[in-house]
Amino acid sequence: xxxxxxxxxxxxxxxxxxxxxxxxxxxxxxxNLVKVKTEVLGSTFTVKLCTRCLRxxxxxKKV
Numbered sequence: 001x002x003x004x005x006x007x008x009x010x011x012x013x014x015x016x017x018x019x020x021x022x023x024x025x026x027x028x029x030x031x032n033l034v035k036v037k038t039e040v041l042g043s044t045f046t047v048k049l050c051t052r053c054l055r056x057x058x059x060x061k062k063v
């Protein structure tokens with residue numbers, strides 16, 4: 001199960017954590033994902049979306 005938004009494709013990215021002394025160590029940034037039940041063409045699906053897609057009303061939450 002990947003940590004990826006099923007709508008926009010946002011996923012985990014990697015980079016460097018840089019201290020005040022300019023020491024570099026590897027770190028990751030993970031997207032803020034939520035599981036949402038939504039209705040598409042009359043059937044209910046559970047999808048993993050990032051909160052930006054959810055806030056932008058790309059899908060409608062089923063209550």
